[in-house]
Amino acid sequence: MQELGVDVIERHMREENAPEENIAKMTEIYRLEMIARVSWMLAGFLDTPEKVQKGIEAMKPQARPCMGRTSLNTHVSLLQGVRTQ
Secondary structure, three states: OOOOOHHHHHHHHHHOOOOHHHHHHHHHHHHHHHHHHHHHHHHOOOOOHHHHHHHHHHHHHHHOOOOOHHHHHHHHHHHHHHHHO
16 A cells, blocks of 8 residues: 555456446545545644644645645634634
């Protein structure tokens, strides 16, 4: 899993004629696992509100191509709200 991307796993599953339902489940499990791994990795670095804010600001340019601007701003606002509470 560490060296394979979800696209590679999905392609192999399709080659083996896996049901679409299984492919969808695998994709969701893979996504959740990657979120968990990245969260644990970042937790050691983002251990203060200031570091969290800097981390969010650093991710904005990379996230824009993946999300609509409104969606990104909504997520950032939510995260900033959590940070200040």
